[in-house]
Structure formats: structure tokens, C-alpha cells
Amino acid sequence: MTIQFATVDGRSLRVRDTTESEQFTLRADRELAPEEASVDEFTSPVDAAVAIDAGELHFPVYRPAVFLEDGEVVHRTEDGGSSEWLDSGTYEIDASPPGAKTYVKVHDAAVRGRFEDDHTVLDIDPAARLVVGVRSHHERPAATVRTTEDPRDVMAAVSTFGSALKTQSPDRSWPTLRGHPPAIELGTSLAVPDAVAPPETGVTIEVPPEYGPIFTVAPLAYYLGATVEPGAEPRLRAAGATREFDPDALASEVAACLEHCFVLDGVVRTVGVYPFRHEQAEQLEKRVDLDHEALFDRPLDERTAAYLDVPRSATTGLVGWHLTADVAPEPRYATSLPYLVDELAIVRSPPPTPEPAQRAPDPDALARSLGQTTEATADVVVPDPVDTPGHAWVGEGFAVEAANPTVGSFRRGFEWPSGDAPLDVHVVYNDQRIDAPDELAYGNHPTAETNVRVSHSLTTAELQEALLSETDFLHFVGHVTERGMVCPDGELDVRTLPTTGVGAFFLNGCRSYEQGFALLTAGAAGGIVTVDDVDDENAGRIGQQATMLLDTGVPLYGVLDTLDRTGTDTSRYTVLGDPMLTLRRSTSSFGLVNSFDVDRGTASVDSFPSTAYAYPSGENSLGGHMTLHHPETGNHLLSARGVSADFSREQLALHFEEDTVATLLDGSLVLNTDLSLDDFDA
Known part of the structure; x- marks a missing residue:
């Protein structure tokens, strides 16, 4: 059973x-005795449901509450000003926390949504039987086309x-109403299953x-x-209209047409x-006068x-696109299209x-010239x-500052992480000069469980066992050569392993891309590697920052982008596998980084400009609903376009107490919970 x-x-x-x-927790105002309920209680699809009695239901994080009656939206509680009691009736309420799509059905009661201590609360008067229905976000291709x-x-x-x-109406601009395209495989004949006929x-x-x-x-199609x-x-x-594309600028013109139709759908x-309503x-x-009802x-x-x-x-x-995919025009790469198209990537x-x-001289070149051989590097x-x-x-080769996905890594992304146990993170320190376990802070997520193991100076046999064992995420800190991952007793060449139990990884050592790619082809879904030598100090700093970003729900592609915003030299790092892979689901549903550039030379500063950078991915991709709590910036179509706002001192103080989010303060990456007003003063 998916939902428990x-x-x-x-x-x-x-x-x-x-x-x-x-996982997440809903807290009531009284003792609970849940009973299994029918999923047919809901107009929206859910995977499982239980009934409870309550007069208050507290959600774990701040989320707007949407109230539906007879399948129609009748109210939305977005802030304190929109909190109001609705007359007694039967309501279906969507206040989904990050973990899964969650609905609450209330019969014959007055209801209200409000916010308390940075989380959403549902009030029910009188206390009544509530049915909680939950749907997993999990999606995959419905069929395979040969x-x-x-x-x-x-x-x-x-x-x-x-x-x-899932709809041909403008509502397809919602990411949850765009299902995954069918998979493609190459064969000797064309075969299109009826379930995915055009x-x-x-x-x-x-x-x-x-x-x-x-x-x-393909994305526009x-x-x-x-x-x-x-x-x-x-x-x-x-419908009789024709839009001609310049064949010499096809990619840019197709991208412009896709963005144009997408934005118009998002408004209509x-x-x-x-x-x-939203800012767009x-x-x-x-800019233009449109008949929304007629268009819809x-x-x-x-x-x-x-x-x-x-x-x-x-x-x-009006929006910022989040992903561009360079795809070599060869038939074997057609199989990657469904996974790129699912994210509406520009191709x-x-x-x-x-x-x-341009890389540093290969330190292994002399050894190979003296007779030691190794596999040719890409x-x-x-x-x-x-x-x-x-x-x-x-395409061919490893790309710097970009993701290098494979079809296998996309498919394994559907299964990662899996199981009902807490997320298993294994941090391996195999170089005492970079031995700083306190700098890695996995496990700060407020709604997800994490088991963090730390190992030191593993031998080749011990490291091999670690790579074969079932592990959700492996963070390796140490040295890597063309011959393998360095251990006290030698080097372990991952290319010699037939399989791996590692789901995702960060190999923070020199020239780790070959070993990382071996993990990818052995069964991992993705990770971060280096393509050149990295100095210990820079590697340690990037390791700490990447950890922070991954644990707060930023996808792999957002990790590289944010590190670049810090001024860090990311030219030696790259992503292997699915760039949308996330270690955690952010408490805001989408990966988010707040950036402040404080002018400490101004006396008596009471307003602090900020820009929020969102990293759409998966079910929280382009077209979702983006609402920031502190400060209140209104509503936005979720995209990669930065959202600017000014924080007051009071709003900053509240922001420091919210769930953890990565924050750029004058280019330095920290957690909001580690900041205070003193950090913003002269």
C-alpha cells in the first residue's frame, strides 16, 4: 500500500x-481513533482515506487552504485577512503539505482556515467527523511506444x-494535470498501444x-x-491558423511559442x-485585452x-523557463525525449x-605511459x-556545469527513494585532511525522517560493501583517481562492480566523473561529481553547501545554479543522471532559495530587499501556484523567474523561525534558522 x-x-x-x-503529521485537538474510509468520498482522486473526529486539524507547514463545495471552489484562505468562517455545509478542503496531495472532507459543519505559528489550521464547528484522503505524487509513463x-x-x-x-483545457498549465508522456523504445517495427494513441x-x-x-x-507537440x-x-x-518557424532558429522559435501558449493558458x-489570480x-x-471566458x-x-x-x-x-536540453540528433537519443518533455524542457x-x-594536466598520465593501463576516459x-x-x-562526452542523464537514470528516478523506512544517508570520509563531519548537516528536514551514518577511512573491501549495500544517498569525501576511489589500502574501481545499492550520490573528490558514471550505469539514479582536480578547501565548502541545498529540497540542477550564485567556481562540477532529482521534498513543495544583498552602509535600515529563486521539478514543475509567506508577495505562476520583495524587520524575524530554507546573504549560503537580525545590521 502506498499510503499508510x-x-x-x-x-x-x-x-x-x-x-x-x-511523511508528515496532522495534529488534532483530541484523541484520535482512525477508521478506514472510502476513497469515493472525494471528487478528486485519492489513494487511501481514513475518518477521524476533530474540531481542529493542524497541518505541519504553512499552505493556503482551498475550500470546494459540490466540486466548485468557494473560498481560498491565503493569509490572515482571508481567514473567515464558511456557513455550515459539506466541504472538501485542499491544504496539501509537501509530502502528498491531501484533502479533508467535512460534513454538516462550519469551517475556517487560519494560520498559527507558521502552519495552517482548519477549524470545524461543531467538531465533526472528518475524512482525510491522500494521493501519492508518484507518476510514470502509462505505456511504451516502439x-x-x-x-x-x-x-x-x-x-x-x-x-x-489529463485535460485539453487551459488547466493543463497545472503540472499535476500534465501526465508523463509514454516511453519510447527502438525496435524493428512501429507499435503504438491503444492507451496512448495520439x-x-x-x-x-x-x-x-x-x-x-x-x-x-517534441515539447511543443x-x-x-x-x-x-x-x-x-x-x-x-x-484551426486554419499557421505559424511558420525559421528553420535556422527553430529551437528558439519553438521555445518562444511554447512559452507564449503556456503563459496564456496560465492566465486564462x-x-x-x-x-x-496571480501576478502574471x-x-x-x-498589456493586452483578452476574453478569458471565451478562450477557456x-x-x-x-x-x-x-x-x-x-x-x-x-x-x-512573465515566466522564467527552468530547463534546456541539448540532444544530439541521433535515433538512440529519442528514448530520452519523454523524460525531458515531461519537464517541458526546451530542446x-x-x-x-x-x-x-580545459583541464589540469592528468596526474595519471605518466603512470600510464610507464605501462599501467586504465580504461579510456570520455x-x-x-x-x-x-x-x-x-x-x-x-550526447557524447561529459558536459561541465550541466546534467548528463541516461534513460536508465530517468527510470530509476521513479523508484528513488523507495521503501517505507527513513531516508538512509551514508557519509564516507576517506581523507583525514577533509575530515569535518560536523559540516555536513543532513537530517534537518521538518517533515521527513533521516538516518545518517558516518564512516571514516574505509578500506577497499569496506567501501565495496558500502557501494553494494542498499543506501538512499552516498556522500563520499576523499580523493578519486582515474583508477578508482582512494582508500587507505589502495583504490576501488567502481567500474569493476556489477551493480550498486546506492540510489544517489555526491562524489566530492578530484575527477570523480568516471567513477560516478560507473555508479549510474550500475543502478544509481543520479548524483554530483567533479570533472577535474579540486582543492581541499573548495571541496569542503562545496560539500557543506550542497548538503544544505539537498536537505532543503533543492533539485540537483538547482544545487549547481545556487552554488554559481555564491561565486563558487562550479566549472569543475557536473550532474550525472536526472537533473530534477531531489533528496527531499521542500516544505514549500518546490526547491527555494532566498537571496539578500544587504547594504550595511545605510543607517537605520528597516527594509531589506530579497529575491526568491524557485527550482521547479516533478509534480511541482512549471505552472504550479507559488505563494510566499514572509513577506506576502501575492501569488505567482511557479517558474524559474525570481520573485523580488522587501522584508520588514518584523517579517525577517518571522522568517528566521520558519521551516529551514537555504538563504544567500551577500553571496554566502546559510540556513534561515541560523540567521538573526544582527546579521543584517551594520
Whole structure:
């Protein structure tokens, strides 16, 4: 069973998602005796439900509470000013904490949402029977499409991606209403399961039957539910309207079209079932006049045609895209498309020609010239820069400052972490010069359990056992050579291991990418490695900072981006595997880093400017709802665009007491809970 319920200390209901290894606790105002309830109680899908009696229900973190009656939203409690009692009735309330989608059904009672000590509280008057329903966030491809290497068959495979959309309305801009595209495998014939047949939307995209253009338009085809067909020139057709794409700037023009349609959907959806206004809606309506109701009700092809009539300038700059994927135009890389498209990545295929990385002289070169041999190492390349914080490289060689995913790592990401036990983190210090276990602070997450083991100076046999054992996350601190991971009695070459029990990893040692890639191909889902020599001081600092970011829910791609914001030289680090992989689910649902640049030369400062950087990923990807508590910045479409706001001294004090979040203070990375007002004063 994916969802499990248990009572804790009599008055608390612990909810555990065994698939995602996440848990949280709902606290009531009285003793609880949970009873199994029907999932049919809810209009929204849930995996499991229990009934309890309560007059108050406290959620673990601050989240807006959405109240539905007869399937329609009737109220939303976003702050103290919007807290009000609703008349006695039957309500379904969504105040989901980070761990899973959570609903509370209340019958024949007045209800209210409010906030207390930075968490959400539901009040029920009179106390009544509540049904708590929970749905796991877990998702994966519904089927696998087999295609040949014929580009026309690849077109047919990409045309199935839109079958994963859970709606063709503008609500598909919500990430939870965009299902995962079907997987692709190469074979000797084309086979499309009925379950993922291309949807009939009336939208088509024409491109030459070549891998590069097909790969490039795949995200747009997915989002528009479009079929991809051969044509002499690239173009989009919908309800009689045509948008021509410049073949010499196909990637940028397709990305602009996708962003344009996405933003318009995100604004038009505000007249739908979830009528939540946000900053992007306010800004767009200052630029262009739209009939939201008419657009919402149109079929997808007619709505798309209408969107193409809206000037691109109306939507420019309203969101920030989070991921760019460089994909080599070869048939074997078609299998990576569903996983990249699931994140609405911008695809560049063929990618701009990368540069070879400039690295320090290989310390093993002399040894090899004297007769010691090792496997040939892969080329390390520097891809062309991108405008997004996330960057994936799907092609030959290892890319610097980008993710290097494989299909296997994407698939293993669905299973990681797994099981109903606390997250198992193993920190291995194999160099006494970098032996600083107190600097690594895994286990500060407020809603997730963690078991942290620390080992020192493991021998090759002991390290091999550690790599074979089931471990959610391995953090290795020490030295790595082309021949293996350095131990007191020699070097362990991970390439000699047939498998690994390590789910994800950080190999913080010189030139660890070959050993990391061996872990990836042996069964891991992803991790961070180095592509060159790193000095001990820099490695120790990056290790501490990466630990902080991972433990607060920042995905792998966000770790590299944030480290870059600190001024740290990240040119020697790269990501292997899925860049969206997260060690933890953030308490804000999405990876978040707050940045302050304090002018201490100003006397009597009472206002402190900040920028919040979000790192969308997974079910909390582009298009979610972003609301920041302190300070109150209004609502936003979740994207990688920074949100700026000014903190008062009172708001700062409250922010220091909230759940842990990584914070940049004048370029230094710290936890908000470790700060005080003194750090902001002259």
C-alpha cells in the first residue's frame, strides 16, 4: 500500500507515502481513533482515506487552504485577512503539505482556515467527523511506444506524447494535470498501444523528417497535443491558423511559442475551476485585452489559433523557463525525449557545437605511459551557455556545469527513494585532511525522517560493501583517481562492480566523473561529481553547501545554479543522471532559495530587499501556484523567474523561525534558522 496512516501520541495522525519515502503529521485537538474510509468520498482522486473526529486539524507547514463545495471552489484562505468562517455545509478542503496531495472532507459543519505559528489550521464547528484522503505524487509513463529508426516512425512516436495530458483545457498549465508522456523504445517495427494513441486535437506540427527538428518540436507537440508530420518547412497549424518557424532558429522559435501558449493558458485558467489570480495575470491584462471566458471554453485547436494572434510581446518575460536540453540528433537519443518533455524542457537539436573543457594536466598520465593501463576516459565538453538555470546534455562526452542523464537514470528516478523506512544517508570520509563531519548537516528536514551514518577511512573491501549495500544517498569525501576511489589500502574501481545499492550520490573528490558514471550505469539514479582536480578547501565548502541545498529540497540542477550564485567556481562540477532529482521534498513543495544583498552602509535600515529563486521539478514543475509567506508577495505562476520583495524587520524575524530554507546573504549560503537580525545590521 502506498499510503499508510498511524496515530502518534494519541492526537496526531501520521501519513506516510511509502513509494516516495515522505511523511508528515496532522495534529488534532483530541484523541484520535482512525477508521478506514472510502476513497469515493472525494471528487478528486485519492489513494487511501481514513475518518477521524476533530474540531481542529493542524497541518505541519504553512499552505493556503482551498475550500470546494459540490466540486466548485468557494473560498481560498491565503493569509490572515482571508481567514473567515464558511456557513455550515459539506466541504472538501485542499491544504496539501509537501509530502502528498491531501484533502479533508467535512460534513454538516462550519469551517475556517487560519494560520498559527507558521502552519495552517482548519477549524470545524461543531467538531465533526472528518475524512482525510491522500494521493501519492508518484507518476510514470502509462505505456511504451516502439519505433524504428525511420524519422517518420519517430514522428509517430512523438505524436503520442499529448495522450498524457489529463485535460485539453487551459488547466493543463497545472503540472499535476500534465501526465508523463509514454516511453519510447527502438525496435524493428512501429507499435503504438491503444492507451496512448495520439489525441484528436486538430493541431499539427510539420517539420522535415530529420531527427533534429523532430526532437526540437517534441515539447511543443506534447503541450499542444499535436501530431508531428513531415513537411518541407517547419510550421504549426491549428484551426486554419499557421505559424511558420525559421528553420535556422527553430529551437528558439519553438521555445518562444511554447512559452507564449503556456503563459496564456496560465492566465486564462483563472476563470476555470481554480480561479486563483496571480501576478502574471495582472501583468498580462495591462498589456493586452483578452476574453478569458471565451478562450477557456474553446476547443484546443481554436484556442491555439487565437493565441497565435496575441502578440508575443504580451507574454515575454512573465515566466522564467527552468530547463534546456541539448540532444544530439541521433535515433538512440529519442528514448530520452519523454523524460525531458515531461519537464517541458526546451530542446536544442542539434545542439550548438560544444567546446572541449580545459583541464589540469592528468596526474595519471605518466603512470600510464610507464605501462599501467586504465580504461579510456570520455571527453569532457563545455556546452553552449543557456538562459535557464537547468541544463541537460544528451550526447557524447561529459558536459561541465550541466546534467548528463541516461534513460536508465530517468527510470530509476521513479523508484528513488523507495521503501517505507527513513531516508538512509551514508557519509564516507576517506581523507583525514577533509575530515569535518560536523559540516555536513543532513537530517534537518521538518517533515521527513533521516538516518545518517558516518564512516571514516574505509578500506577497499569496506567501501565495496558500502557501494553494494542498499543506501538512499552516498556522500563520499576523499580523493578519486582515474583508477578508482582512494582508500587507505589502495583504490576501488567502481567500474569493476556489477551493480550498486546506492540510489544517489555526491562524489566530492578530484575527477570523480568516471567513477560516478560507473555508479549510474550500475543502478544509481543520479548524483554530483567533479570533472577535474579540486582543492581541499573548495571541496569542503562545496560539500557543506550542497548538503544544505539537498536537505532543503533543492533539485540537483538547482544545487549547481545556487552554488554559481555564491561565486563558487562550479566549472569543475557536473550532474550525472536526472537533473530534477531531489533528496527531499521542500516544505514549500518546490526547491527555494532566498537571496539578500544587504547594504550595511545605510543607517537605520528597516527594509531589506530579497529575491526568491524557485527550482521547479516533478509534480511541482512549471505552472504550479507559488505563494510566499514572509513577506506576502501575492501569488505567482511557479517558474524559474525570481520573485523580488522587501522584508520588514518584523517579517525577517518571522522568517528566521520558519521551516529551514537555504538563504544567500551577500553571496554566502546559510540556513534561515541560523540567521538573526544582527546579521543584517551594520
